[in-house]
Amino acid sequence: MPRAGLSPQAVLDLALDVVDAGGPTGWADLGLSAVAHRAGVAVPSLYKHVAGLPALRAAVAQRCVVEFTVVLEAAVASAQGTCGSVGASTGSEADPSPRTGPSSSAQALRALADATRAYALAHPGRYRAVQSTEATLLGSQSAAVAELVAQAVARLGTPRDQWVDQVRTVRAAVHGFVELELTGGFGLPDDVDASFRYLVDTLVAGLS
Amino acid sequence: MPRAGLSPQAVLDLALDVVDAGGPTGWADLGLSAVAHRAGVAVPSLYKHVAGLPALRAAVAQRCVVEFTVVLEAAVASAQGTCGSVGASTGSEADPSPRTGPSSSAQALRALADATRAYALAHPGRYRAVQSTEATLLGSQSAAVAELVAQAVARLGTPRDQWVDQVRTVRAAVHGFVELELTGGFGLPDDVDASFRYLVDTLVAGLS
DNA sequence: GCCGTAGGCTAAAGCCATTAGCCAGCCGGG
DNA sequence: CCCGGCTGGCTAATGGCTTTAGCCTACGGC
Numbered sequence: 001m002p003r004a005g006l007s008p009q010a011v012l013d014l015a016l017d018v019v020d021a022g023g024p025t026g027w028a029d030l031g032l033s034a035v036a037h038r039a040g041v042a043v044p045s046l047y048k049h050v051a052g053l054p055a056l057r058a059a060v061a062q063r064c065v066v067e068f069t070v071v072l073e074a075a076v077a078s079a080q081g082t083c084g085s086v087g088a089s090t091g092s093e094a095d096p097s098p099r100t101g102p103s104s105s106a107q108a109l110r111a112l113a114d115a116t117r118a119y120a121l122a123h124p125g126r127y128r129a130v131q132s133t134e135a136t137l138l139g140s141q142s143a144a145v146a147e148l149v150a151q152a153v154a155r156l157g158t159p160r161d162q163w164v165d166q167v168r169t170v171r172a173a174v175h176g177f178v179e180l181e182l183t184g185g186f187g188l189p190d191d192v193d194a195s196f197r198y199l200v201d202t203l204v205a206g207l208s
Numbered sequence: 209m210p211r212a213g214l215s216p217q218a219v220l221d222l223a224l225d226v227v228d229a230g231g232p233t234g235w236a237d238l239g240l241s242a243v244a245h246r247a248g249v250a251v252p253s254l255y256k257h258v259a260g261l262p263a264l265r266a267a268v269a270q271r272c273v274v275e276f277t278v279v280l281e282a283a284v285a286s287a288q289g290t291c292g293s294v295g296a297s298t299g300s301e302a303d304p305s306p307r308t309g310p311s312s313s314a315q316a317l318r319a320l321a322d323a324t325r326a327y328a329l330a331h332p333g334r335y336r337a338v339q340s341t342e343a344t345l346l347g348s349q350s351a352a353v354a355e356l357v358a359q360a361v362a363r364l365g366t367p368r369d370q371w372v373d374q375v376r377t378v379r380a381a382v383h384g385f386v387e388l389e390l391t392g393g394f395g396l397p398d399d400v401d402a403s404f405r406y407l408v409d410t411l412v413a414g415l416s
Numbered sequence: 417g418c419c420g421t422a423g424g425c426t427a428a429a430g431c432c433a434t435t436a437g438c439c440a441g442c443c444g445g446g
Numbered sequence: 447c448c449c450g451g452c453t454g455g456c457t458a459a460t461g462g463c464t465t466t467a468g469c470c471t472a473c474g475g476c
Contacts, residue, residue, distance in 0.1 A: 003423060003472065025341075033463065041424075043464075048423055053464065133233075136392050143395055164398045165406035168385070171393070172407060176384020177376070184344050185379070187351055190372045198373035199380060202414035211441065211454060240433065251433075253455055261433065 004041050011049045014038050015060050019125035024182045026125025027132060030057060054134075061134040064126040065141045068119060072148050075115030076108045106204040108152035113174045113200045120178040127182070131175065146171065156208055166207050173203055212249050219257045222246050223268050227333035232390045234333025235340060238265060262342075269342040272334040273349045276327060280356050283323030284316045314412040316360035321382045321408045328386040335390070339383065354379065364416055374415050381411055 018034045019026040032053050036043040050056045120127035129135060136142055146167060153166045177199055179185075186192055226242045227234040240261050244251040258264045328335035337343060344350055354375060361374045385407055387393075394400055 006423075031463070032465090042426080044426085044466080045424055047465075131387075131391065131393075133391060139395070142393070146395065162406070164396055165403045168388070168394060168400075168403040169381070169407040169410055172385035172388055173377070173381040174384065175388060176382070177380035179339075179387060180376070180380055180383060183339065183341060185339075185350070186376060187347065187354065188372055192376075195373045195376040198370070199377040202377055202411070206410035206414035214454075241431080250456060252435080252457085255434075256454055 004039060004045070006039060006041065006045070006049050008049045011035060011039070011046060011056070012059055012063065015056055016063070016126070019060060019064075019129060020123060022125050024124040024128065027060075027128035030060065030125075032056070057132075058134050058138070061129045061132050062138055062141065064123075064129040065135050065138065065145075067126070068130045069141060069144045069148070071119050072112055072115050072145055075111040076148060076152060079107045079111035080104070105155050105157065106208070108155055109149075109170065109204055109207075110200055112149060112152055113170070113196075113203070116174050117178050117181075117196060120182060124182050127178065131179075153207065156204075158207060169207070170203055173199055212247060212253070214247060214249065214253070214257050216257045219243060219247070219254060219264070220267055220271065223264055224271070224334070227268060227272075227337060228331060230333050232332040232336065235268075235336035238268065238333075240264070265340075266342050266346070269337045269340050270346055270349065272331075272337040273343050273346065273353075275334070276338045277349060277352045277356070279327050280320055280323050280353055283319040284356060284360060287315045287319035288312075313363050313365065314416070316363055317357075317378065317412055317415075318408055320357060320360055321378070321404075321411070324382050325386050325389075325404060328390060332390050335386065339387075361415065364412075366415060377415070378411055381407055 015030060015035050018038060019030055022029045032043050032046050035056070036046055039046070046056075050059070149167045149170050150163060153163055153170065156166075158166065177196055181192060186195070223238060223243050226246060227238055230237045230242075240251050240254055243264070244254055247254070254264075258267070357375045357378050358371060361371055361378065364374075366374065385404055389400060394403070
């Protein structure tokens, strides 16, 4: 009986594979059975590495939220042309030039929207995990993406007392679009990319 | 052993009760076990009235879609002052002038948005059913709500080649907002009603 | 080389949907 | 009025799921 050499990390990775392999329903279908099968291991063996299905799902959700946040941060960073410096420059605001280009005020917002949809289309299961109840129960990290949107909204120069409404509007519109797209809610064959561009354009125009 | 007097209809009604009783997760948690328990009947007895769990879920989804469509139709009808006919004047906009006023071009859109959110908040489980994969697989009726949005968008007087994008934008924004609200995605305590008003305002302004 | 731990296993229980087969209550015909 | 058939309930059993308990062996430090 050679050992499988599992670990909490390895189980988590396998669970992510299951989520990815399941398409849009990969998150909903994530269970210990699938993970064990993929690990080439009997189901109860997993309990040596994870506390149970809820814990595993929570861990997967958390990891997806973190990954998603990193992706969004990278998107907004590269959209602001701070991509000149190489590594370790986590200071996205370290740029000494305070001027934001005239049209660049909305660049962060567009980058966030595009990155969100790209992530959701590339990893539908993970995106569902990010938006899951398990993820929102974590709470802490979920606020990070809202914070990113808030910073992007702040660059538009609108009054502060509208920020909350604007952040909610942006998140709702982008999330709703992606959600409908993933569920196949867009019946007509018309170009979905164009529709998303229209949505983002409408948003940046409406919020300015 | 007195008979329970079930029927396909009765089982469907009980399933809807289960969905309603389960809150936002009522749709996800809908199973034969809960329905049978509520009916005071053993689980296999249900198979005399429904083909199985997938069929029951499909039937529930279909019924919710129809109900939702009717609610939206009523909302847009009463918003256009067509409520002059019988009694039950729920029409708060009982304005007798039949011509669509200048700003009334967006009334249908606002009515649709408000009615959607009201329905989702009043019946979270049913709303989830409406947006479920089972509902979209039905397809036919799902197009009806899109058609309603299309008619409302058409009243804005925008060029025809934008209609598809605009319908998608409206559906995405409203659905995304409601979805985030149901999942508890709005962390801050700020007024959610005001945020929704802001979203709708932004939409009608952006689409005009 | 040995021994303890830890990581695999099987067995078993409880929940779920589903199928098969039984049995009684109701309705219509004689 | 009685009786037979159908229909709608039931129990039993199957297979899949998570979870717990308990065993057993492979691996690493002494």
